[in-house]
Amino acid sequence: MLKQVMNMMNINKFNWRAKTKLLPLMLTINFLAGCVASQQVQRPSPSYEVADNQKIDTKNYNVLFISVDDLNDWVGVLGGHPNASTPNIDRLANRGMLFTNAHTASPVCNSSRAAVMTGLLPSTTGIYRNGVPSKPVVNKNVTISEVYKNNGFYTAGSGKLLHLFNYKKGAWDDVKKRFPDAIADKREVYSVGGEFNIHPLKNNLENETMDARTVSWVIDKLQQPHDKPFFIAAGIYRPHVLWRVPQRFYAEFPEENIVIPSTIENDLDDVGSIGMAWALQGKDQVKDDKADSLENSAHSNIKRAGHWQLGMQAYLASIKHADTQVGRLLDALDTTGLTEKTIIVLWSDHGWHLGEKNHWRKSTLWEESTRVPLIVSVPGLTKANSRSNKAVSLIDIFPTLLELAGFDKPEKIQGESLVPLLTDPNYNRKMPAITEYYRGNVAIRDDRYRYILYANGEEELYDHKNDPNEWHNIAKESKLAEIKGGLREWVPKNFAAEGKGNKH
Numbered sequence: 179m180l181k182q183v184m185n186m187m188n189i190n191k192f193n194w195r196a197k198t199k200l201l202p203l204m205l206t207i208n209f210l211a212g213c214v215a216s217q218q219v220q221r222p223s224p225s226y227e228v229a230d231n232q233k234i235d236t237k238n239y240n241v242l243f244i245s246v247d248d249l250n251d252w253v254g255v256l257g258g259h260p261n262a263s264t265p266n267i268d269r270l271a272n273r274g275m276l277f278t279n280a281h282t283a284s285p286v287c288n289s290s291r292a293a294v295m296t297g298l299l300p301s302t303t304g305i306y307r308n309g310v311p312s313k314p315v316v317n318k319n320v321t322i323s324e325v326y327k328n329n330g331f332y333t334a335g336s337g338k339l340l341h342l343f344n345y346k347k348g349a350w351d352d353v354k355k356r357f358p359d360a361i362a363d364k365r366e367v368y369s370v371g372g373e374f375n376i377h378p379l380k381n382n383l384e385n386e387t388m389d390a391r392t393v394s395w396v397i398d399k400l401q402q403p404h405d406k407p408f409f410i411a412a413g414i415y416r417p418h419v420l421w422r423v424p425q426r427f428y429a430e431f432p433e434e435n436i437v438i439p440s441t442i443e444n445d446l447d448d449v450g451s452i453g454m455a456w457a458l459q460g461k462d463q464v465k466d467d468k469a470d471s472l473e474n475s476a477h478s479n480i481k482r483a484g485h486w487q488l489g490m491q492a493y494l495a496s497i498k499h500a501d502t503q504v505g506r507l508l509d510a511l512d513t514t515g516l517t518e519k520t521i522i523v524l525w526s527d528h529g530w531h532l533g534e535k536n537h538w539r540k541s542t543l544w545e546e547s548t549r550v551p552l553i554v555s556v557p558g559l560t561k562a563n564s565r566s567n568k569a570v571s572l573i574d575i576f577p578t579l580l581e582l583a584g585f586d587k588p589e590k591i592q593g594e595s596l597v598p599l600l601t602d603p604n605y606n607r608k609m610p611a612i613t614e615y616y617r618g619n620v621a622i623r624d625d626r627y628r629y630i631l632y633a634n635g636e637e638e639l640y641d642h643k644n645d646p647n648e649w650h651n652i653a654k655e656s657k658l659a660e661i662k663g664g665l666r667e668w669v670p671k672n673f674a675a676e677g678k679g680n681k682h
């Protein structure tokens with residue numbers, strides 16, 4: 179019956195815009211006909227030839243969508259830190275494609291997550307930072323789960339996906355926004371240089387952390403009977419502060435064994451005023467380009483207190499807790515018998531500094547803030563242990579999923595599907611990763627270089643082949659003018675007014 183209506187209205191190929199307008203009518207008809215929408219939807223079957231000359235059709239593959247908060251590259255398979263321990267993220271990476279050079283669209287939660295969910299850059303939406311409501315932008319643009327829901331998939335999500343645990347109305351079948359967290363005994367809480375607090379929990383509270391509860395809810399949704407394909411999302415909150423994880427995770431990383439990151443004296447001498455301000459201001463909300471003094475920076479406070487390794491310990495412990503939750507999700511999926519028909523995407527919203535460039539937290543346009551884990555596993559399509567070193571962006575997730583499901587791509591979506599890279603890790607894609615923070619500040623990361631153009635015209639250029647720590651700003655070297663110019667071409671031509679966005 180649904181098909182007949184679509185035919186009457188001359189919709190031969192499924193069209194998401196038409197579907198959105200027709201949705202209330204279609205759902206009513208669907209209900210009356212007692213049929214499942216997914217069985218009726220007309221959309222192309224994406225067919226991919228795999229190694230043994232067989233073809234696979236990913237059209238009705240389920241999706242398990244996992245986000246982790248504030249997780250940088252301290253992931254075993256990414257090699258970001260020698261003490262990092264993430265056996266479950268590693269085993270997921272070993273199933274599919276690990277993008278080793280993936281970057282966020284913005285180095286804080288709000289703007290990064292809005293970009294992921296809409297597939298639009300901050301310069302398009304006007305959401306450049308925390309503190310600007312992303313809801314209006316999310317509400318007027320199509321979002322990832324919404325496309326699945328509109329196409330008859332079952333959609334469910336819990337935890338932090340959008341900033342502030344927002345969920346777009348109508349974009350989900352089942353939602354549990356936020357669970358309460360387990361609380362540490364006040365007497366157990368202690369400070370890291372006056373900048374952070376450490377909250378070790380009693381081990382018997384392991385199943386009561388916010389993330390454990392979120393994942394239990396998601397597991398329940400995974401394991402319920404499914405009469406149609408699903409898109410199920412888990413938003414894991416750690417290693418975001420507060421570092422409320424059981425003591426046993428702290429105990430896995432004895433402070434004295436923790437390797438402090440490599441740094442050089444005077445690393446900030448060759449950066450401009452905005453980069454300097456962002457490095458030295460300790461808080462997530464950077465208000466202007468006035469730098470605190472090096473002496474008063476978070477990093478100086480932490481070093482003076484002798485707490486550098488202590489802070490790292492808490493971060494590593496929180497990563498391990500998050501990784502444990504990822505393991506629970508993978509195990510639960512296996513119990514459903516649906517693993518071979520389920521795409522898994524795992525991403526973190528941005529990275530984190532722990533003393534590199536005299537900085538703690540996120541909120542910079544350097545590698546520590548922009549580089550993130552990104553794993554895409556498509557059973558039958560991605561080969562085990564696949565790795566791609568091409569520069570990619572989190573805004574590429576949306577078009578990737580659209581392509582794998584055969585959904586039409588909303589014309590305004592930016593980013594580029596990762597599907598060609600899933601089978602050819604060296605596929606020659608043109609687009610570098612673009613990261614924006616506060617209006618008019620942009621980093622362009624390609625396979626070798628990072629170019630940063632700040633709103634006041636200050637520039638930085640780093641060559642990762644010779645300088646993986648981004649210690650030496652070579653923007654002024656005349657022999658690199660052509661390379662710099664090529665990267666600069668990718669700087670957006672227009673920047674939407676903050677918080678309002680343009681007409682998308």
Ligand SMILES: [Ca+2]
Nearest residue numbers: 445446649650
């Ligand atoms: Ca430097």
